[in-house]
Amino acid sequence: MLEEETDPWRIILLAFLVFLGVSLVLGNSLDTDRVVLLDLKSSLEESNKVNRGHYSEWNLSSSNPCDWKGITCNYNRVTGVNLSGSSISGTLFLNFSNLTELSHLDLSSNTLGGQIPADLSHCNNLVYLNLSHNILDSELSLTGLSNLQTLDLSKNRIRGGIQTSVPAICNSLVVLNISENNLTGSIEDVFDQCDKLRYLDLSMNDFSGNIWIWFGRLQKFIIYDNYLNGNIPASSFTANCSLEVLDLSGNNFSGQFPGEISNCQDLIILHLWGNKFKGPIPPEIGSIASLEALFLGNNSFSRDIPESLLDLKNLDFLDLSRNNFGGEIQGTLGKFTQVKYLVLHTNSYTGGLYSSGILNLSNVVRLDLSFNNFSGPLPSEVSRMPSLKYLTLAYNQFNGSIPLEYGDFPHLQALDLSFNELTGTIPLSLGKLSSLLWLMLANNQFVGKIPPEIGNCSSLLWLNLANNKLSGNLPAELSNIGQNPIATFESNQQSGRIIPGSGECLMMKRWIPADYPPFRFVYDILSRKTCWSVWDQLLKGVWLFPICAHGTLVRTNQISGYVQLSGNKLSGEIPSDIGKMHNFSMLHLGVNNFSGKFPQEIGELPLMVLNISVNRFSGEIPREIGEIKRLQNLDLSSNNFSGTFPASLNDLTWLSKFNVSYNPLIYGVIYVTGQLAKFEKESFLGDPLLVIGSIPHRPLHPSANHTRSGTKKAPKLIIFPVIFALVLTFLAFGILSFIHFSSVKSSLCYR
Numbered sequence: 001m002l003e004e005e006t007d008p009w010r011i012i013l014l015a016f017l018v019f020l021g022v023s024l025v026l027g028n029s030l031d032t033d034r035v036v037l038l039d040l041k042s043s044l045e046e047s048n049k050v051n052r053g054h055y056s057e058w059n060l061s062s063s064n065p066c067d068w069k070g071i072t073c074n075y076n077r078v079t080g081v082n083l084s085g086s087s088i089s090g091t092l093f094l095n096f097s098n099l100t101e102l103s104h105l106d107l108s109s110n111t112l113g114g115q116i117p118a119d120l121s122h123c124n125n126l127v128y129l130n131l132s133h134n135i136l137d138s139e140l141s142l143t144g145l146s147n148l149q150t151l152d153l154s155k156n157r158i159r160g161g162i163q164t165s166v167p168a169i170c171n172s173l174v175v176l177n178i179s180e181n182n183l184t185g186s187i188e189d190v191f192d193q194c195d196k197l198r199y200l201d202l203s204m205n206d207f208s209g210n211i212w213i214w215f216g217r218l219q220k221f222i223i224y225d226n227y228l229n230g231n232i233p234a235s236s237f238t239a240n241c242s243l244e245v246l247d248l249s250g251n252n253f254s255g256q257f258p259g260e261i262s263n264c265q266d267l268i269i270l271h272l273w274g275n276k277f278k279g280p281i282p283p284e285i286g287s288i289a290s291l292e293a294l295f296l297g298n299n300s301f302s303r304d305i306p307e308s309l310l311d312l313k314n315l316d317f318l319d320l321s322r323n324n325f326g327g328e329i330q331g332t333l334g335k336f337t338q339v340k341y342l343v344l345h346t347n348s349y350t351g352g353l354y355s356s357g358i359l360n361l362s363n364v365v366r367l368d369l370s371f372n373n374f375s376g377p378l379p380s381e382v383s384r385m386p387s388l389k390y391l392t393l394a395y396n397q398f399n400g401s402i403p404l405e406y407g408d409f410p411h412l413q414a415l416d417l418s419f420n421e422l423t424g425t426i427p428l429s430l431g432k433l434s435s436l437l438w439l440m441l442a443n444n445q446f447v448g449k450i451p452p453e454i455g456n457c458s459s460l461l462w463l464n465l466a467n468n469k470l471s472g473n474l475p476a477e478l479s480n481i482g483q484n485p486i487a488t489f490e491s492n493q494q495s496g497r498i499i500p501g502s503g504e505c506l507m508m509k510r511w512i513p514a515d516y517p518p519f520r521f522v523y524d525i526l527s528r529k530t531c532w533s534v535w536d537q538l539l540k541g542v543w544l545f546p547i548c549a550h551g552t553l554v555r556t557n558q559i560s561g562y563v564q565l566s567g568n569k570l571s572g573e574i575p576s577d578i579g580k581m582h583n584f585s586m587l588h589l590g591v592n593n594f595s596g597k598f599p600q601e602i603g604e605l606p607l608m609v610l611n612i613s614v615n616r617f618s619g620e621i622p623r624e625i626g627e628i629k630r631l632q633n634l635d636l637s638s639n640n641f642s643g644t645f646p647a648s649l650n651d652l653t654w655l656s657k658f659n660v661s662y663n664p665l666i667y668g669v670i671y672v673t674g675q676l677a678k679f680e681k682e683s684f685l686g687d688p689l690l691v692i693g694s695i696p697h698r699p700l701h702p703s704a705n706h707t708r709s710g711t712k713k714a715p716k717l718i719i720f721p722v723i724f725a726l727v728l729t730f731l732a733f734g735i736l737s738f739i740h741f742s743s744v745k746s747s748l749c750y751r
């Protein structure tokens with residue numbers, strides 16, 4: 001018997017043979033792996049002729065694939081391939097299963113499209129598979145992958161149901177992220193056999209039917225923005241509930257929310273926003289000591305707020321918006337001394353600002369009382385809320401004037417009083433608000449001058465005073481706003497991630513106007529995820545889109561703001577100091593009584609929008625406007641400009657909206673070539689001295705009888721598909737990708 005063979009030489013010989021055999025087998029297999037990887041490389045190079053990732057250096061650096069970038073080995077076999085973010089387009093490689101020891105595959109953040117090939121299902125050793133952030137559009141089928149622990153397919157276009165595909169692979173699954181796809185059907189029994197599952201993200205799909213009731217055993221269960229309905233059964237919250245994040249928001253769940261949620265003693269975020277829950281807010285929630293954020297908005301909860309919630313010592317975020325609460329603000333709310341974000345917008349409150357005591361809450365950073373029925377004078381007491389940064393009182397019926405005390409907030413970053421019935425003058429004390437980023441006073445009845453002191457608001461980038469009755473000159477000092485917002489942004493960067501809000505982008509939508517060109521196309525489809533990351537970026541001063549500063553050829557990534565003063569009675573000349581406003585890309589001065597020459601310094605601003613329509617500007621149109629390389633929207637209509645129409649405006653290759661109508665004294669020629677030839681006659685109404693559609697380099701015949709339509713059709717035919725394609729691109733990529741996209745694809749200011 002072998003056990004009795006004690007001859008040492010035999011043992012050594014045996015060991016040697018085993019070693020030789022093993023290394024021979026392994027050597028061959030690493031060679032096979034190498035061949036497969038080189039196949040992979042050439043197939044990637046085949047479908048990606050330019051802009052290749054680090055795979056193009058494989059084999060050049062070393063012949064051992066274990067040395068190649070993105071490749072991991074174990075026991076001399078290739079076990080991991082990471083090609084995340086390698087600009088790969090095309091379809092998935094068909095031979096991954098030939099890497100027989102492959103356990104980690106990461107192809108995320110590319111533009112891989114088409115099907116998930118059957119071959120991938122033969123990669124039986126896969127433990128980690130990340131195909132997220134691609135454009136895969138097949139159904140989900142990965143049947144053979146029974147060892148998978150992490151599967152991330154988020155942000156693709158995968159469609160169909162998951163009833164059979166998920167149970168087949170969920171034996172060992174711990175993390176499953178299939179959010180942001182087009183998946184449909186029921187989820188009811190799908191995860192019953194997934195005993196190890198801890199993190200499940202199904203958000204932003206089209207799932208319907210009832211909930212999967214055993215979610216209490218997960219750590220994170222995220223299913224926002226689907227079409228799920230029915231009740232949440234009490235039995236879902238078993239005694240051993242281990243949930244930390246439960247996000248059911250944006251579905252159609254109804255009935256009462258079970259108090260058994262208190263079994264989930266580790267819960268940090270409870271997100272019920274945007275469902276049809278009714279009945280009492282469960283008082284049992286008050287026993288979940290770890291709870292930090294409670295979103296109950298956009299439901300039909302009954303009015304009583306249980307006192308037990310006051311025990312939630314860690315509660316930062318309380319959202320009770322859109323619950324039809326009327327009458328006075330509930331007294332309980334004034335006792336949430338721990339809360340930082342108190343969101344009560346879109347109810348029907350008529351009073352209780354003082355009686356509730358909410359104005360004494362010393363930790364509140366954001367107070368949102370917008371879209372209610374408050375009336376009477378603005379509460380001056382808010383200025384004594386020492387932590388307040390964002391105060392939103394818009395869309396109420398507040399009247400009277402702004403209390404002088406509103407200048408006494410050292411940390412205030414946003415003051416939104418728009419759409420009220422406020423009167424009086426803008427207090428010059430607001431000039432003390434050195435951290436202020438947003439000042440929104442639009443659509444009130446303010447009178448008098450814009451105080452020059454506002455120019456001291458060195459962080460102020462977004463100023464909206466539209467549709468009031470302001471008069472007097474534009475003070476030269478105003479051009480000092482927003483000169484140095486860095487300190488404010490830096491303090492926000494230090495404060496970590498801003499807690500995302502409740503699923504609406506009301507503030508964002510009001511504060512970032514739709515006619516702000518980068519947002520124009522995506523405005524209506526701002527999902528709350530993109531909305532809140534944009535919000536987070538704005539507050540931290542991260543650039544959102546590149547701008548063309550004066551005199552540079554390359555676009556820079558700089559934050560930029562707007563000044564919106566339209567619909568007032570402002571008059572006099574625009575001060576030439578306006579040329580200092582290098583942090584602004586949108587200037588709305590329309591429908592006022594401004595007059596005089598428009599300053600040529602305008603050419604120094606990195607503008608995307610310039611609207612000075614319906615004023616009494618005279619003299620020549622500054623030819624320097626032609627130097628604003630990224631100008632997209634230019635409205636000079638209904639003024640009294642005279643002299644020669646500046647040919648330089650033809651250099652504005654990004655111009656997509658243009659109007660010079662009703663400047664009867666303007667004369668000159670609009671040639672059939674150049675950017676301005678794109679625009680229809682509606683852009684040149686009431687300009688009798690302007691000759692439109694002239695062929696360049698011919699003597700000017702003011703009486704020439706050119707027909708516009710003949711010259712205009714050809715360029716329009718080209719423009720339309722281009723705009724259409726652009727719209728589609730924007731819709732497809734979403735706002736953040738757009739921002740990224742625009743920065744990569746066109747970094748030059750010309751063209």
Ligand SMILES: *[C@@H]1O[C@H](CO)[C@@H](O)[C@H](O)[C@H]1NC(C)=O
Nearest residue numbers: 036039040043093094095098
């Ligand atoms: C896949 O591997 C087979 C051999 O196993 C080979 O014949 C085929 O060319 C490979 N295909 C690709 C795309 O590399």
Ligand SMILES: *[C@@H]1O[C@H](CO)[C@@H](O)[C@H](O)[C@H]1NC(C)=O
Nearest residue numbers: 084108109130132150152175
């Ligand atoms: C998958 O890849 C994306 C993008 O590279 C990354 O953000 C994400 O964390 C990965 N998912 C998992 C579960 O590791």
Ligand SMILES: *[C@@H]1O[C@H](CO)[C@@H](O)[C@H](O)[C@H]1NC(C)=O
Nearest residue numbers: 132154155177179199201220
């Ligand atoms: C799932 O993927 C999305 C998109 O990549 C990501 O934002 C989200 O945080 C992921 N979910 C979890 C629970 O990690």
Ligand SMILES: *[C@@H]1O[C@H](CO)[C@@H](O)[C@H](O)[C@H]1NC(C)=O
Nearest residue numbers: 216217237238239240241242
């Ligand atoms: C949790 O409790 C339920 C019954 O209350 C039980 O069936 C289940 O096995 C328990 N789960 C764990 C992980 O202990």
Ligand SMILES: *[C@@H]1O[C@H](CO)[C@@H](O)[C@H](O)[C@H]1NC(C)=O
Nearest residue numbers: 566590591611613634635657
């Ligand atoms: C310019 O502003 C006026 C008044 O606010 C508005 O009616 C007009 O549409 C704007 N023009 C453009 C091109 O956006």
Ligand SMILES: *[C@@H]1O[C@H](CO)[C@@H](O)[C@H](O)[C@H]1NC(C)=O
Nearest residue numbers: 616617618619640641642665
């Ligand atoms: C327009 O400008 C001309 C001078 O260029 C001036 O004579 C005329 O009074 C102005 N019209 C109005 C309505 O301001």
Ligand SMILES: *[C@@H]1O[C@H](CO)[C@@H](O)[C@H](O)[C@H]1NC(C)=O
Nearest residue numbers: 637638658659661662682683
């Ligand atoms: C330009 O402004 C005039 C006057 O407000 C308006 O009638 C016309 O429709 C506008 N043209 C375009 C292209 O918007």
